[in-house]
Amino acid sequence: MTHTDARADQASTAELVGRLSEQVTTLVRDELALARIEMVEKGKKAGKGAGLLGGAGVIAWYGLGALFVTAGAALALVLPVWAAALIVTVVLFAAAGIAAAAGKNEVQQAVPPSPEAAMASGRRDVDTLMTAARTGRHS
Structure with missing residues (x-):
């Protein structure tokens, strides 16, 4: 192999490395673009799903409101309308009070909001570490 053949091999190797670098860059750029498009599509679907759930x-x-009206109407068959409405109202306020007490208890257990165990x-x-460092210095 002559000196010019070595240069030709080096040139072609450098050329190959350059092309490889360009292709890898293009491949990464294309993969990132595909990932972005996929995430946009998934975001649209998630937004639509969240709207439907809402x-x-x-x-x-x-x-639920109609169910409460139905319960009041059913009670009105055996009681005066005002008594049926009062019973449904008292039951709803009692349920709200129980939920509020349970929620307050949960919030109190979560306060202070710092990771105390960690x-x-x-x-x-x-x-x-400090004890090990002190012990290591004095030995």
């Missing part, structure tokens, strides 16, 4: 929740809320574990780790 609509279903509103309809269910109205259905912080305590971190303090123990730091204390262990």
